[in-house]
Amino acid sequence: MRSIAYSDLLNRVAVKVGIAPSELNDDDRAMLGPIIQEQYEYCYGEHPWPELMAIEERATGKAPWEESETYPAGTIITYEGNFYEAAVLTTGATPAGSEDWTKLENYWPRISWEAEGKNALGDPLGVYLVDPRVYGNPRRYDPDIYPEGLRVPDRAGATVFVRYRPEPLKFSGPDYDNSATYEVDQQIYFSTDFYRCLSPTSAGQSPTTTPAKWAKVEMPRAFGKAIALLSRAGWLESDGQDGNGERSRRLGEDALDAEILKVVKQMRQRPSVSFASMPRPQSTYCGSAR
Known part of the structure; x- marks a missing residue:
């Protein structure tokens, strides 16, 4: 736009x-x-x-544990029909009986509102089993919304795609200070416009002197x-x-x-366009998103 x-x-x-x-x-x-x-x-x-609107791939917690995989703390996987959460950064430790993993009781697969390296979900508009940007018009599941996150469809695999409305931009920020340093996502007011910091700055690196470190916030x-x-x-x-x-x-x-x-x-x-062929679902179950 x-x-x-x-x-x-x-x-x-x-x-x-x-x-x-x-x-x-x-x-x-x-x-x-x-x-x-x-x-x-x-x-x-x-x-x-x-x-x-934004579309992002998100983990569901349904990925099976793999011995060779390295899992950051907080990662949720499945093992022998149960869900486990990594307590620490771990590689090779079998979830059952390992202090590296915590067995989750009464857990249901979900998409967390916030995830490391991802934007906050904002207002969710739909969940897809495949990327709608690639496969055209796949089935959209209305998200079941809970405080813990979005419940994923029963047919979902290790990841799903979420279409959501990002949080609205904020046109605010302090005046730029030439002697200050700024971190990623900090906003400043500089020469009649607002700018968002893209990478950490040193003193004197303004949107004029170092434009690659700043993005103008526009309507x-x-x-x-x-x-x-x-x-x-x-x-x-x-x-x-x-x-x-x-x-x-x-x-x-x-x-x-x-x-x-x-x-x-x-x-x-x-206009109608050609899309990649839809992958065959792993299950023939066609129930609700619950």
């Missing part, structure tokens, strides 16, 4: 509320920032925008018109101008509906 710089959207909102972009000051930015964030999160949550362009109008509505309503705010809100809703309609039409008009 094409994007728009936060600074461009901020200027657009400023014009909508009667502030010349050249006259924006820190107080204006501090007041408009939360309004823009709120309207962005609203637009983001109103539709499962295909280009903004989806499709949200631009709706966010500007909805932000104007929020601004007016906070100023007691409920009537004008309501009119601007309706226009913003109409703009968002128009973008959703575009996406729906594009999905319907997708």
